[in-house]
Amino acid sequence: MNHLAPLLLPWFAGNKRDLPWRRDREPYHVWLSEIMLQQTRVEAVRGYYSRFLQALPDIASLAEAPEDLLLKLWEGLGYYSRARNLQKAARIIRELHGGSFPRDYAAIRALPGIGDYTAGAISSICFDAPRAAVDGNVLRVLSRYRADHGDISLPQTKKAAARALEAVYPPEQCGDFTQALMELGATVCLPNGAPLCESCPLKARCRAKALGCQRELPVKAPKKPRKSRARTVLILLLGEKIALCRRPETGLLAGLWQLPDTEGSLSAREALELAERWGLHPTQLLQMQEKRHVFTHVTWEMRGYYIRCSAEGELSWFDRSLLQTQIGLPTAYRQFLDTFIV
Numbered sequence: 001m002n003h004l005a006p007l008l009l010p011w012f013a014g015n016k017r018d019l020p021w022r023r024d025r026e027p028y029h030v031w032l033s034e035i036m037l038q039q040t041r042v043e044a045v046r047g048y049y050s051r052f053l054q055a056l057p058d059i060a061s062l063a064e065a066p067e068d069l070l071l072k073l074w075e076g077l078g079y080y081s082r083a084r085n086l087q088k089a090a091r092i093i094r095e096l097h098g099g100s101f102p103r104d105y106a107a108i109r110a111l112p113g114i115g116d117y118t119a120g121a122i123s124s125i126c127f128d129a130p131r132a133a134v135d136g137n138v139l140r141v142l143s144r145y146r147a148d149h150g151d152i153s154l155p156q157t158k159k160a161a162a163r164a165l166e167a168v169y170p171p172e173q174c175g176d177f178t179q180a181l182m183e184l185g186a187t188v189c190l191p192n193g194a195p196l197c198e199s200c201p202l203k204a205r206c207r208a209k210a211l212g213c214q215r216e217l218p219v220k221a222p223k224k225p226r227k228s229r230a231r232t233v234l235i236l237l238l239g240e241k242i243a244l245c246r247r248p249e250t251g252l253l254a255g256l257w258q259l260p261d262t263e264g265s266l267s268a269r270e271a272l273e274l275a276e277r278w279g280l281h282p283t284q285l286l287q288m289q290e291k292r293h294v295f296t297h298v299t300w301e302m303r304g305y306y307i308r309c310s311a312e313g314e315l316s317w318f319d320r321s322l323l324q325t326q327i328g329l330p331t332a333y334r335q336f337l338d339t340f341i342v
């Protein structure tokens, strides 16, 4: 482990990617990027990151942002609780920490939406504290470097990795060390059995490479298969308006806007009858489209009926242009509007 920092730091200095959130060590920027990067690829995050900062340039503006604006800025990134937690944390920073991001690890870790990984990333990158940030990339590097066959889906494997790393954090270069580990996992020690060992600064010391077992590592218990659920979505049109409703306050996509839907796979006649029961007086069935959306634990197999109506019923109606510019709609539903041309 003592060789890690001396090998990684010079490599990182010469090979790091130019990423917008690496241009300074401002905690708000590092925090926002780390939250966005959870479950999302770097290339996808770039645009979101700059749009978000343009609209909400600091913690104070995030704390005060209207929810619709916040969710619109997050639209398409998924896992919307991340956006809500960002705002909750910004409000706590305003109220408990005078508007300045806390420096103390325990205070950072106590903020909503911040787990061990993000707290370690912010502490080391922004405040040069010897705190590890262990995500899937870093676990993969370490499993291979040490030829460790521990199951990386177990919390104890993650904790042991963090302890082992924290013992070798280089003083005054903690942020670079954290980022070098992440960078190596993202660009060289790649997942799915295909590490680029010949380009790796660790190759002379890597036990998995020496033993020829890189492709077997890391060990990860197989995930339970995702459940599949059928849903029927109604895209209801009244002139230039489209109907939306709010999702329940708990569960998947809690509290967000959605196109009205129901469980199961309805026939066209059943869909029209449902619209009638909702008091919408359907006048014309325009088309049907089938879509799929994959969440972490469930896949929705969706059938969408586009129906013209002549009454508003109990739903909320939005102008199509407003829906594009101001209302955040989860991708599962948004995809029905993106492919719809009258």
Ligand code: SF4
Residues within 6 Å of the ligand: 141, 144, 145, 188, 189, 190, 195, 196, 197, 198, 200, 201, 202, 203, 206, 207, 208, 209, 214
């Ligand atoms: S030598 Fe290969 S397996 Fe070992 S850390 Fe480098 S890329 Fe990963």
